[in-house]
Amino acid sequence: MEKVCVLGAGSTKYGKLEDSITDITLQASVDAIESAGIESKDIKAGYISNVFGVADKQVHLGPVVMSNLGISDRPSLSIESACGSGSVSFREAYANVAAGFYDVALVAGVEKVTHTGTEWTTTYFSYCSDFFYEGQSGVSFPGLFASMARAYMNEFKATEEDFAQVAVKNHDNGLLNPKAHLRKKITVDDVMSSAVVASPLKLYDCCPFSDGASSVILCNEKFAKDHGANYIEVMGSGRGGSSAALQGREHLTTIPSTKIAAEAAFKMAGITPKDVDFAEVHDCFTIAEIVDIEDLGFFEKGKGVEAVREGQTKLNGQISINSSGGLKSKGHPIGATGVGQIVEVFDQLTGKAGERTVKNAKIGLTQNFGATGASCAVHIFQSV
Amino acid sequence: MEKVCVLGAGSTKYGKLEDSITDITLQASVDAIESAGIESKDIKAGYISNVFGVADKQVHLGPVVMSNLGISDRPSLSIESACGSGSVSFREAYANVAAGFYDVALVAGVEKVTHTGTEWTTTYFSYCSDFFYEGQSGVSFPGLFASMARAYMNEFKATEEDFAQVAVKNHDNGLLNPKAHLRKKITVDDVMSSAVVASPLKLYDCCPFSDGASSVILCNEKFAKDHGANYIEVMGSGRGGSSAALQGREHLTTIPSTKIAAEAAFKMAGITPKDVDFAEVHDCFTIAEIVDIEDLGFFEKGKGVEAVREGQTKLNGQISINSSGGLKSKGHPIGATGVGQIVEVFDQLTGKAGERTVKNAKIGLTQNFGATGASCAVHIFQSV
Missing domain, CATH: 3.40.47.10 (Thiolase/Chalcone synthase)
Incomplete structure (x- = not known):
């Protein structure tokens, strides 16, 4: 090879x-x-x-x-x-x-x-679910991620305000990214008072089209x-799958494909999650970022929400998550998103990230999934 | 490897x-x-x-x-x-x-x-052309292949009856394939008297949806x-590209991507076109099959039409072309077509082709392209 x-x-x-x-x-x-x-x-x-x-x-x-x-x-x-x-x-x-x-x-x-327009996009995006079980029953992605959010709240005592913190952080990062879609500072109150899309998720918990x-x-x-x-350099690359329909999964607070892909990527790279300086993860909804950082091994299951609460995932915190602004603020042009994550890692590791530079970063990771995580790929990169 | x-x-x-x-x-x-x-x-x-x-x-x-x-x-x-x-x-x-x-x-x-329905399929299939130059001008695939057919007739003295022979042969083969879409014997007269789709191509020159x-x-x-x-065993595999729009090509009577893909596949296989016993080629329109068998090196440029006229491409002729019935008779479910060609080669080389068996066949080739040949892949297989 x-x-x-x-x-x-x-x-x-x-x-x-x-x-x-x-x-x-x-x-x-x-x-x-x-x-x-x-x-x-x-x-x-x-x-x-x-x-x-x-x-x-x-x-x-x-x-x-x-x-x-x-x-x-x-x-x-x-x-x-x-x-x-x-x-x-x-x-x-x-x-x-x-x-x-x-x-x-x-x-x-x-x-x-x-x-x-929104009707077309919402309809066509629902074709990316397991349409027989999900889309045709009227369950679109906000509803599916709301189920995950509700399960996470029940299991780990998380609050809607905790989820809002993810949006606030990613908007803070996106403000520093000239190419981001939603360059606007927001507060927890802004998120909490935005329109309910699928409870407990509100408009500002959702990434844009x-x-x-x-x-x-x-x-x-x-x-x-x-x-x-x-x-x-590419250090590691892994892929994995999960049941296409959310109902086929054993737990709603973890995405199997992420764990499978991450395990393969870390094994190939010969490193552990502790070695990663920053990561671009798939935050299509705020809950997703919390689940991701646990499934990737950056935090124990159920502890991702504490990390967010304590600011550990902020730019130049313990591990910088979504320095680009993520899907939430940078935006989510679906075919481009996973490639855009790698652009961010390239820019960070080659000194082109400007004001949002992760200090002394040597190793960056990308995690990008399809639908509710039915498919996932994780890649790990290092500077030369 | x-x-x-x-x-x-x-x-x-x-x-x-x-x-x-x-x-x-x-x-x-x-x-x-x-x-x-x-x-x-x-x-x-x-x-x-x-x-x-x-x-x-x-x-x-x-x-x-x-x-x-x-x-x-x-x-x-x-x-x-x-x-x-x-x-x-x-x-x-x-x-x-x-x-x-x-x-x-x-x-x-x-x-x-x-x-x-036909309106949806014709519209959406036109998105596979270079839509800026072709589809939005109203040029759909029958029109594009009609241009190739007209150029071929002018350059090599081919006739509409010659093209019709391709359809007749492939329908003969498809009659022997229980899984073919159009299992119906047709004659040159049937082709000639079918409705004009895009002159010189008539309905029976076109494969079905x-x-x-x-x-x-x-x-x-x-x-x-x-x-x-x-x-x-896979002996060889090659891919190639051509200008997305037909107008960007130097000649209308050859498809560059086929030649590039075939050259790579033959090189990898270490054989020449003479060694191939049978081939499944991309006959979306009758003219395409004639261009294909020349671009693949089975016949010299301009001589493919003579081979068809003389029956050399019939089942168990000099080289059996589209023993399955091809896109013309077996059918063209677009995402399935290239895989279906390999199913046919597998069936032929493992003794499962029944009445349409190519006798003593050891080496089979598949050629499958996208649009007017903007993309193409060629694979060569041998029995074990």
């Missing part, structure tokens, strides 16, 4: 974007290529992460992206794993570079949905050494 | 199916698992090939498929590359097994669209030897 590096990273702003799905993918990819100091012709394959290309009338995005980059002869494909598509796409590119099939690959994640594109360039170590001054 | 084998294969009938997208995927996958003589728990990862899950309200198919197979903890993902999704999914699974990431993987291709699912089990050689009496 070859050692795999991330040589460049780029991203559009997340939010409501006017340009087409193909244009924003191109913008992020050109940024990544320039950041890597390579030319597009160095790229041997393209991995596109996207869920609802139909929303902007472009499916089969790969050849369009490659053609726009002037490398139409190169193979490409699109990967979908709901909200976890980005990290799964990265994993496939990683596997192919590690195995020596390509020396350089592009991973581009993108989503363009805000123009369709966003447009956006994020791209990274992967390569083997030889190429990285030859071409890039600033690159990071 | 590990040697990769196909240990089992299964398929639903192609056509208009009543069961849900998840049910037909399960049916084909259980068939493949039984054919392989393994248990579902032997499968370490699932690769789902699908384009329009939205049509049956189920995106994020991977975890649903894995949950239905009782292996919800295993990683899965969906891959889309338009009509070439199936062969690209196989390629990703191949790469992961070859690299040693998994010893056994499932590839399941599926599409369920006929219930949506189909529902269907096809699955295969891949594994490394050690697992195959330990578990299966009947398996085949």
